[in-house]
Amino acid sequence: MSAAFDIIASAGLWAAVLRIATPLILGTLGALLCERAGVLNLGIEGIMTFGAMIGWLTVYNGADLWIGFLVAAVAGGLFGLLHSLLTVTLGLSQHVSGLGVTLFASSFSYYVFRLAVPVAGTPPTITPFQPIAIPGLSDLPFFGPAFFSQTTPTYLAILLALVLAYVIFRTPLGLAIRMTGENPHAAEAQGINPMVVRYGAVIIGSALMGMAGAFLTLAAFNSFFPTMVQGRGWICIALVVFASWRPVRALLGGLLFAFFDGFQLRLQTVLGGAVPYQLFLMIPYILSIVALALMARRARVPQALMQPYRRGER
Template structure:
C-alpha cells in the first residue's frame, strides 16, 4: 500500500499521467462531439491510426511539426467526412460504417507506410515535439514540473477541454449540435439544417481524433509502427459513455484512466516478478468495461444517437 502512496506523490507519476492522458483527451472529446450531434463514430480507432501515420510521415518527409499536426487533422477530417457522408447524408448503419472506416483507415495507414518506406526494417525516427517549460510557471514547486513542463500538444489537449465545453454550452453552434443529437426535428423547425450540423460535428470531431493519434508519433514517441493505437480509440468510446457525454467529466474520466495506467507501469516494475505483465496490460480494457457497467444505470445518452435523420420523416 505504502509503495502506491509513494508512487502517487512523485512528480514523475503526475507528469506521466498528463502525457498519457493527452491522446485520450483528443480522442474522447472528438467522439463526444460526434455523439452529441447524434452520430456514433466507430471510425475512431482507424482515424487515430491514420492521424498517427500522416502526421509522422509529413515530418519524416521534411515538413515541420505544426503543419504536420494540421495535416493529420486534415486527414482525420477527410475520413470524418467519409463517415458523415455514409451515416448522415445517406443514413446508413453507424455501426457498420464506423467499423468500415476503421478497417479502411488502418489498412491505408499500413499500405501507404509500406509503399513510401518499403525497406524500413527498424522504424525510422523523427525529431518529435520537445518539452516546453512555461517561463516562471514551471518554477512552481511540484505543480511546475507536472503541469508546465510538457510538450505543446499536451497544453493544447488541456486547453481543449474548456474550449469544447464553451463551444457546446455557450454558443449557438454548440446548442445546434446538442439539439441535433437530442431532437433533430426541433432543430429543423428552427430553420437549421440538421444534416449540415451533424456533418460538421463529425468532421470536426474526427480531426480531433486524428490529432490524438498524431500525439503518439510526434510527441510521446518518435516513430510509427503498426498497431500502435492498440485499442485507445475504443477506450475513448467507453470514456464518452463513462463521462455521460460531458466534456468536464470526460477529462476526469480520462485522467483517472491515465493515472491508473501510469500507476500500472510503475507497479509492473515493482511486482513484475510475481504478476505476469499481461495482467497489467489488460487492466485498461477491463477498466473500460467496468466503467461502462458502473455508469450504465445513469447513462444519459443523446436521445437521437444512432437515429438517422431524413427530412420530412416523422420520428
C-alpha cells in the same frame, strides 16, 4: 503499500499521466462532439491510426511538427466526411459504417506506411515535440515538473476541452448541435439544418481524432508502427459514456484513466517478474468496461444518437 505511495508521490508519474491522457482527451472530445450531434463514430480507432501515420510521415519527410499535426487533423476530417456521407446522407447503420471506416483507415495507413518506408531493421524516427516549461510555474517544487513541463499539444488538449464545453453549453452553435443530437425534427423546425450540423460535427470531431493519433507519433513516441493505437480509440468511446457527453468530465475521465495507466506501468517495474506483465496491460481495458457498467444507466444519452435523419420521414 509503501511502494504504491512512492509511485503516487513521484512527479514523474504525474508528468506521465498528462502525457498518457492527451490522446485520450483529444479522441474523447472528438467522439463526444460527433455523438452530441447524434452520430456514433466508431471510425475513431482507424482515424487515430491514420493520423499517427500521416502526421509522422509528414514530419519524416522534412515538414514542421505542427504541419504534421495539421495534416493529421485534415486527414481525420476527410475520414469524417466519408463517415458522414455514409451515415448522414445515406443514413446507413452507424455501427457498421464506423467499423468500415476503421478497417479502411487502418489498413490504408499500413499500406501507405509500407510503401513510403520499406522494411528496415529499426523503425526510422523523428525529433518529437519537446516539453515546454511554463515560466514561473514550472519552478514550483513537485507541481512544476509534474504538471507544467509538458509538450504544447498537451496544453492544447486541455484548453480544447474547456473551449468545447463553452461552445456546447454557452453558444447558439452548441445549442444547434445538442438539438440535432436530441431531436433533429425539432431542430429543423427552428430553422437549423440537421444534415449540415451533423456533417460539421463529425468532420471536426474526426479531425480531433486525427490529432489524437498524431500525438502518439509526434510527442509520445517518435516513430510509427502498425497496431500502435492499441484500442485507445475504443477506450475513448467508453470514456464518452463515462463523461456523460460532457467535455470537462471527458477531460477528467481521460486524466483519471491515464492515472491508472501510468500507475500500472510503474507498478510493473516495481513488481516486475512476480506478476505477469500482461495482467497489468489488461487493466485499462477492464477499467473501461467497468466504467461503462457503472455509468451507462446514469448517463443521459443524446436521444437521437444512432438515428438516421431523413427529411419528412419519421
